[in-house]
Amino acid sequence: xxxxxxxxxxxxxxxxxxxxxxxxxxxxxxxxxxxxxxxxxxxxxxxxxxxxxxxxxxxxxxxxxxxxxxxxxxxxxxxxxxxxxxxxxxxxxxxxxxxxxxxxxxxxxxxxxxxxxxxxxxxxxxxxxxxxxxxxxxxxxxxxxxxxxxxxxxxxxxxxxxxxxxxxxxxxxxxxxxxxxxxxxxxxxxxxxxxxxxxxxxxxxxxxxxxxxxxxxxxxxxxxxxxxxxxxxxxxxxxxxxxxxxxxxxxxxxxxxxxxxxxxxxxxxxxxxxxxxxxxxxxxxxxxxxx
Ligand code: ZN
Numbered sequence: 001x002x003x004x005x006x007x008x009x010x011x012x013x014x015x016x017x018x019x020x021x022x023x024x025x026x027x028x029x030x031x032x033x034x035x036x037x038x039x040x041x042x043x044x045x046x047x048x049x050x051x052x053x054x055x056x057x058x059x060x061x062x063x064x065x066x067x068x069x070x071x072x073x074x075x076x077x078x079x080x081x082x083x084x085x086x087x088x089x090x091x092x093x094x095x096x097x098x099x100x101x102x103x104x105x106x107x108x109x110x111x112x113x114x115x116x117x118x119x120x121x122x123x124x125x126x127x128x129x130x131x132x133x134x135x136x137x138x139x140x141x142x143x144x145x146x147x148x149x150x151x152x153x154x155x156x157x158x159x160x161x162x163x164x165x166x167x168x169x170x171x172x173x174x175x176x177x178x179x180x181x182x183x184x185x186x187x188x189x190x191x192x193x194x195x196x197x198x199x200x201x202x203x204x205x206x207x208x209x210x211x212x213x214x215x216x217x218x219x220x221x222x223x224x225x226x227x228x229x230x231x232x233x234x235x236x237x238x239x240x241x242x243x244x245x246x247x248x249x250x251x252x253x254x255x256x257x258x259x260x261x262x263x264x265x266x267x268x269x270x271x272x273x274x275x276x277x278x279x280x281x282x283x284x285x286x287x288x289x290x291x
Contacts, residue, residue: 024056025269028080032062033070033089036115036247042086044252045113045261048290049084052262052275065090074099082109082269085116091123101125105236109268113261114246117201118163129240131208131233132201134163143204148176148213148226155205162202166221168194168247170287171214173229173256180211180232181273182241182263186256190282193254193289198244199227208233212260230260232267239268255280255288 027049031038042059049055058080063069070090077083077100092100104110104125112130120126121136132146139162144155153176175188192214199216200223211230216222231242241264245257252258255278263273282288 025054025082025266026080027055027057027082027084027265027269028075028077029057029059029084029086030062030075031059031086032073033065033087034115035088035118036086037249038086040249041246041252044249045084045086045246048252048258048262049265052266054262054266054275062087062089077103077108080108082111082265084111084113084265085119086113088115088119091120097123097125104129104238104240107237109238109265109270110235110240111261111265111268112240112242114196114244114251117198117242117244125235127203128206129233129235129238130203130242131205131231131240132162132203132228132242134198134201135161136163138162138202140202143202145200145202146205146208146210146228147223148210148228151176153210160200162200163198164200164223165196165198166216168196169220170194171197172284173212173214173245174226175212177209177211180209181271182230182232182260182267183211184273185277186259186281187283189284190256191285191287192245192256192282193251193287195245195251195254195257196247197222197227198229199223199225201228201244206233230264232264239271241265241268250289253290254282255290256282258290 031042046057060075062073117130117133118135140159210228213226216227218224233240246252
């Protein structure tokens with residue numbers, strides 16, 4: 001009898017633990033203003049996350065630009081574990097910015113997708129979270145460029161506008177910290193589907209870890225340096241993941257880009273990654289696209 005009750009207790013404990021593990025991570029995807037086709041890319045980001053089987057995703061769409069309505073945009077960040085931004089538009093109100101900063105500072109996750117790192121050039125804490133960003137008047141006043149040379153991270157304070165890209169093409173993503181939970185178990189190098197390869201991003205870059213780079217070829221209009229593609233930073237108790245990948249539907253649907261996005265969202269939310277690696281992950285010579 002005693003054995004049976006112990007067994008039942010153990011079963012309950014196991015069920016309890018697996019229920020905890022299976023609880024979906026609450027994600028808020030923010031969009032509504034962007035110089036990119038957010039009405040096309042947001043549903044793809046949502047589907048990538050839902051297909052990963054770890055998330056429940058809500059979307060909050062800001063008012064359109066030039067209506068003055070952005071002043072009334074007040075998402076309830078604290079209802080979620082991680083905020084994913086597909087937003088590159090007008091500044092939020094001081095109240096909304098403060099609630100976002102508080103959310104991340106207290107341990108919330110943040111993920112910046114592609115042109116979200118163009119947003120909010122004047123917002124100090126946002127730039128600390130993304131580490132580096134581009135455009136919007138960013139220059140040497142905002143922090144150094146961050147590149148890799150001969151495998152070593154270099155910061156340059158050369159006066160120059162931050163943010164650029166050459167012509168779109170397939171390119172090789174190279175891990176620089178393959179032991180990080182977001183990249184652990186993935187190939188060290190993989191071909192990314194045709195995308196904009198961002199270069200000359202600059203910002204505070206304080207405590208930023210570059211997880212992966214890509215070589216920005218001068219033949220394609222790039223810099224001749226290995227540019228940061230995937231980054232993580234800490235902000236207070238919060239975690240931030242920054243992917244520069246994902247200009248278009250095609251680029252987001254790269255199995256590599258989609259995998260690191262879903263893994264990055266989980267890591268930003270809970271500090272670990274439990275997702276299996278897709279069997280059709282791209283190789284160093286071959287791109288793979290989601291069906
Ligand atoms: Zn773009």
